[in-house]
Amino acid sequence: MRLARDADVVIQGYRPGSLAARGLDAAALARANPGVIVANLSAFGPRGDWSHRRGFDSLVQTASGMNVSEAEHRGRGEAARPLPCQALDHGAGFLLAAGVCAALHHREKDGREGRRVGAYVVDVSLAGVMKYLRSLGQYEGSSGFEGDDYTVLGERTGEERALFETRDTPFGEMTFLRHSARIDGFEPGWDRVAPVLGSGEAVWSGE
Template identity: 50%
Template sequence: MSEPDVTTAHAWQAIGGPAKLITKVSYRGTGEVLPAVLPVRQLARATVGACSLAAAELLAARNEGPVPEVRVDEGAVATAFRSERHLLVNGRGLTPFAPLSGFWKAADGWVRTHANYPHHRARLLAALGIDAGEGRGDAELVERLAEGLAALPAREVQEKVYAAGGLAVAVAPKPDPGDECAAGGPPLVEIEEAGEAGGQRLPSAPLPAAGVRVLDLTRVIAGPVATRTLALLGADVLRVDPPALPEDPDAHIDTGVGKRSTLVDLDSAEGRHTFEGLLDSADVVVTGYRPGSLDRHGLGAEELIARRPDLVVAQLCAWGRSGPWAERRGFDSLVQAASGIAAIEATPEGRPGALPAQALDHGTGYLLAAGVLRALTERQINGRGRLLRFSLAGTADWLLRGITPEPAEKGTHDPADWLTETSSPYGPLRHALPPVHYEGSPGNWGTPCTRWGTDLPAWVR
């Protein structure tokens, strides 16, 4: 590219990157990948480009050398943004959404539900008074759910299901581009620097994040994509889950590559002691739970930074840390529906549509990884940690308001060019290769995912 990509420059600036480095980034186009009404292709390549540049910058800072050139292939990006759809486990493809997840006609519009997890499914049905008793199959429950939702206004459904702990949102209309008074969403990134220095410099290493210890307290999909990327770049990533909240095996297989997985009960004295030991020597903590949900354990972002001024804390949520929905659960598909994206991507018949990938999840994940890498680079200079905040709603607002569509370069995209096969404890996997690329970067993860929750709660190095 003769000129720096404007969208990549915006993402790079948002995470505090030096403007002079943006000329290091170039792209190889492969046609109209991730086609949509909205500029999904540009968002996708910009977040991966910014992450690749942040990795190259950290590597140069550790080795006191020049920043490697970054060249990202849009084909690799498009394939990775749909990684869960390309994954085969023993030849079996994944089902991205459960039967009770999707768009439904309400009395006055549309609602979007998310019921992939059993507890969310049960709460959705309970909120609408639907008995999910023994013997009732998915087809019957789908019919009953459709009937129940069609009889209620969309916003009433939204509030009833939320009150029951479930997940449903009313589909919002298209944002009015001419309404200058319309409030935007959360910022793309919020950054707070710790007030005290104290962090040790990372030594020279062949990979940007080699030896960096990352506590991964995230679930589906953005947070795990971020920590999966840090693992690719050499970090020792330990995902920690509560024993009482099982993960979907397919989601873990897709985003657990390169990492280890352990179970720790923070409500027990033994579990809390174990976690405190891990925290004492961590470099990075990534959280993906609702704002405030970890506070009861004394693990709020501000508290972590106060205890460890050299710690990098990256906080991820669905709706942003302020506003009426800040404490609500949320997923990519729900944010698409509530932000107006689903209305923009609607079919000619008026049925709400979706982006060609879980682009808010994947884009936020790469941007979060980029923010962590940049924070580690800054810590090399001043010894201070950082608090970083990201949200799916912030990424959605950027997609809606902050990116100008541009035509794609000519070319063809074959996802097979960016897929590989790997052995794993779950059997042979066909999976997407990582899209993050700089001169000399690793082409694949060093290890497959381990079985969920089976690793020891300890650092390996």
């Protein structure tokens, strides 16, 4: 609670009801820090029969039938096929960040107009992201699973090469996709890349 008193945003990924049982729900946080933004990420959302269940990306893909649907659309006789990346995790992170930005905007607007709000709550679930992604539709057959091999990067020029960035890292020279966001006057990205596991001291960033 000491950390929450001075925080603009509290982000947590515990199962719904878990922090409330410890006296750390949105109402309690708002009493300690009026106007705090509480961003919650869960597997199946704060309401419904499965809200109390723990979960993670791959589990939600499986429980929702998404893996079966992916296998059916690929059409190679597989019983199930996971997505080629943790798309629910990535999507949930983007949506949670967008929700926090929206909450910050509303908090500033409410402050200017003299309205007082206890807490601004943002709820994102992996199941909700799954439902949204599926609503976008799927490619029939194998077309959605085919693409150019990224190892031919050296043969590309112009716009295709502009999508990538090369840096020296603790693992050697590494080429990777640039950050997807484009913001006028600001270059989004990473100041530091992931180090070799266990190579750094256990200290807080900035110390």
